[in-house]
Amino acid sequence: MSEALAIESVSHSFGSRRALDNVSLGVRPGEFCALLGLNGAGKTTLFSLITRLYDNTSGTVRVLGHDVRRKPMLALRQLGVVFQNRTLDPDLSVRQNMMYHAALHGMPGKPAAERMHLELERIDLVSRLNDKVRSLSGGQVRRVEIARALLHRPKLLLLDEPTAGLDMGSRRDIVDYAHGLTKSDDLAVLWATHLFDEVADNDQAVILHQGRVLASGKVGDIVEAQAADGLPAAFEHLTNEATEPA
Numbered sequence: 715m716s717e718a719l720a721i722e723s724v725s726h727s728f729g730s731r732r733a734l735d736n737v738s739l740g741v742r743p744g745e746f747c748a749l750l751g752l753n754g755a756g757k758t759t760l761f762s763l764i765t766r767l768y769d770n771t772s773g774t775v776r777v778l779g780h781d782v783r784r785k786p787m788l789a790l791r792q793l794g795v796v797f798q799n800r801t802l803d804p805d806l807s808v809r810q811n812m813m814y815h816a817a818l819h820g821m822p823g824k825p826a827a828e829r830m831h832l833e834l835e836r837i838d839l840v841s842r843l844n845d846k847v848r849s850l851s852g853g854q855v856r857r858v859e860i861a862r863a864l865l866h867r868p869k870l871l872l873l874d875e876p877t878a879g880l881d882m883g884s885r886r887d888i889v890d891y892a893h894g895l896t897k898s899d900d901l902a903v904l905w906a907t908h909l910f911d912e913v914a915d916n917d918q919a920v921i922l923h924q925g926r927v928l929a930s931g932k933v934g935d936i937v938e939a940q941a942a943d944g945l946p947a948a949f950e951h952l953t954n955e956a957t958e959p960a
Contacts, residue, residue, distance in 0.1 A: 716779060718743050718792075718870045718902030719764070724773035726759055733759045735925045737773075741902045741918070743869065746893050748913040748933075749906040750949065751922035757906040758798065760922070761874050765795055778869055791819075794863035798874040798906075802859060804848035808839070811847060812862050819866040826865065833861035837891065853884030860891065870902045871895065877912065885912070910946045919945075921952055928952045 719741040726734040734756045741747045751757050762768040764775055766786055775782045780789035802811045809830070816826035834840045837857040847855060856876055863871060873892065877885040889912050895901045905912070913919055913933055920930045929936045929952055933945055942948035 717741060717776075718745075718778055719904060720774070720776040720779075721760070721764070722774045724760070724763060724770055724775060726756075726763060726768065726770065726772075733925050734763075737922070737925070737927055739920045739927060739930055741870070741904050743902050744896050744900045745918055746896045746903045746905065746914075747918040747920060749904055749920050749922060750908070750910075750913060750945075751906075752908050752953075754924075755908075755922045756925040757922060758874055759925075761795070761797075761872055761906065764872060765793065766790065791866070792869045794866070794868035794871045796856070796859045796863050796871070796873045796876050798876075798878060800855060800859070802847045802855060802862070805846060807844050807846055808834070808850075808858055809843045811858070812865060815862045816865050821866060829865050829867075830861075833864050834858075837861055851884070852880050853887060856880065856884070856888055857891070860888070864895075864899075868901075870904070872904050872906075874906045875908070876905070877907070877909070885909075910944075910949070913945060915945075921949060923953045923956055926956070928956055 717740040722738050724734055724737045737760060749757050763770045764782065766782055770783060777789040778792045782789040812830045813826060831840060834843060839854060839857060842850060842854065850858065877888050880888065892903050892905060896903055915934045917933050918931065919933045919936060921928045937945055937948045940948040940951045942951060
């Protein structure tokens with residue numbers, strides 16, 4: 715099975731600061747992969763390279779086999795993104811926000827409206843279609859952002875700390891919904907987080923620390939390899955070892 719996302723030997727610097735150091739990872743269709751790291755680990759920088767907000771000058775980033783530097787339009791067409799900061803216009807309605815996104819992707823009005831209703835039905839928010847975004851709860855806003863990201867039927871969904879600022883119930887709903895998409899839509903999901911309880915033992919995970927990948931694979935295998943009693947302990951062991959002086 716070919717990878718929905720393939721990152722090979724990618725590095726990135728801001729002046730003298732090395733934000734990413736020879737990062738490689740892959741996510742397959744139907745797979746939920748957690749990109750797990752503390753704030754400042756490089757998660758958002760990596761997302762910015764995948765989405766072409768930054769230009770990768772080393773290594774390669776491929777989405778469904780399309781190099782994001784050489785064939786950016788083909789790559790980005792297969793990509794849906796939910797950024798850490800809210801990106802819906804609070805003074806526009808849910809409908810207006812979603813139809814604007816559809817227009818940016820060149821979707822004709824009728825098919826876009828049909829897709830909009832389908833995605834909003836899946837998150838039980840069709841009744842809020844004409845409400846301004848500012849009237850929604852934080853969890854509802856996040857669900858609309860995911861629905862918007864899926865309008866153009868991407869094969870890869872990136873979510874950067876998508877539960878930031880949400881209560882525990884809303885966080886769990888978003889996590890469960892993203893997991894469900896991998897099964898119902900065979901969607902590849904890369905979920906960036908620093909929260910261990912958002913990652914299940916049978917998920918794939920990439921542990922990113924100070925711009926370097928310390929471990930990758932099934933969560934249960936990472937835990938077993940560190941002889942740890944859970945993911946938090948395995949993470950602590952790996953990151954402590956990586957920052958110990960030589």
